[in-house]
Amino acid sequence: MQIELNDAELVREISSGSNREAEAELFRRMAPRIRLYGLRHLRDTHASEDLTQQVLITTLEALRAGRLREPEKLASFVMGTCRMTVLDLRRGVQRKERLLVQFGADLLGPVQPSMPHLDHDQLTRCVQNLKERERTVVVMTFYDEQTSADVAGFLGVSEANVRVIRHRAIHQLRKCMGGAA
DSSP states (O other), X not given: OOOOOOHHHHHHHHHHTOOHHHHHHHHHHHHHHHHHHHHHHHOXXXXXXXXXXXXXXXXXXXXXXTOOSOGGGHHHHHHHHHHHHHHHHXXXXXXXXXXXXXXXXHHHOSOOOOOOOOOHHHHHHHHHHSOHHHHHHHIIXXXXXXXXXXXXXXXXXXHHHHHHXXXXXXXXXXXXXXXXX
């Protein structure tokens, strides 16, 4: 039978660095609170999940380093970290919006002629004609938005090999679509 630790005891266990079960207990206790805070203030499930991970990592780092002066105020510390993280996120968004307003016209430059119409049926045929490994790399890279490292791990090849496969597949797709290879 396991004895339930209060917040102060939990903080001391994590600070000692020897109890991984205490860290798991921290996650179990605090993740639902953080997730709810994120849903309430960010109004987005994915952003709330990201907030939960970020705050738990920040909290765990602080506890491991012994930076929480009042261990009995763990919940307050976690919720304060939530608040500060959300404020930082909002400041970043506002900063990006201001920069876009200020420099957006310069970034866009002269208006480019519109892209020619893409024949989706032809592209589908071209992608289907790729070898299975090339098709997997293209789909994981451009549809699933996976990094070269993720694709390499999935296929069991090196990242450099993924880049070569992708390069060759794009070359074949351009040729198949009738564009300049």
